[in-house]
Amino acid sequence: EVQLVESGGGLVKPGGSLRLSCAASGFTFSSYSMNWVRQAPGKGLEWVSSISSSSSYIYYADSVKGRFTISRDNAKNSLYLQMNSLRAEDTAVYYCARDPPGSPRYYFDYWGQGTLVTVSS
């Protein structure tokens, strides 16, 4: 069974940093592109960042470019999101989501349960 479990969320002050993790199991992690998608409280979904299976291709939304860094460790079956210079508008639930086989196909077939990041003084 495919499982994605996010962790690392919490309360952080504006300008602060946070590192999110996503532990993957139930599939060959190193063969799949992975993503972060966020959802502000009461709002819609926003794609944040994508990373290919071997980390060769990395993409960011304009709203986080230069502040967030996506990475992965295939030996540890883990995906990460380093978030720096955090702003109030980064407050959201952050989901880890898997690309389907044969990527890029531009949709997400499995999602984690999410981790809440709150940026507030």
Add this chain to the structure above:
Amino acid sequence: QSALTQPASVSGSPGQSITISCTGTSSDVGGYNYVSWYQQHPGKAPKLMIYEVSNRPSGVPDRFSGSKSGNTASLTISGLQAEDEADYYCSSYTSSSPVVFGGGTKLTVL
């Protein structure tokens, strides 16, 4: 990148059919067959319901169907059931970014 346009809410009675639209441009919905739909119940993670315009993942009831005409994609739910009440989001590949989502539609089953 601007979000795709969805109606804020739709409603229907059990057994009826409803359609949720998702309007974009020729740079996203209209230009590629990479439209997908997600269902999200309150407090839960999104669930993939339709991919590549009209394909259903294994386990998704055939009451759910997708289509596209020009710059507008649609999700149709037939034989509406109480458990279909949820938020629905469309998404598409775009020429300026890998993925853009719609603003979401709240489906109420009366």
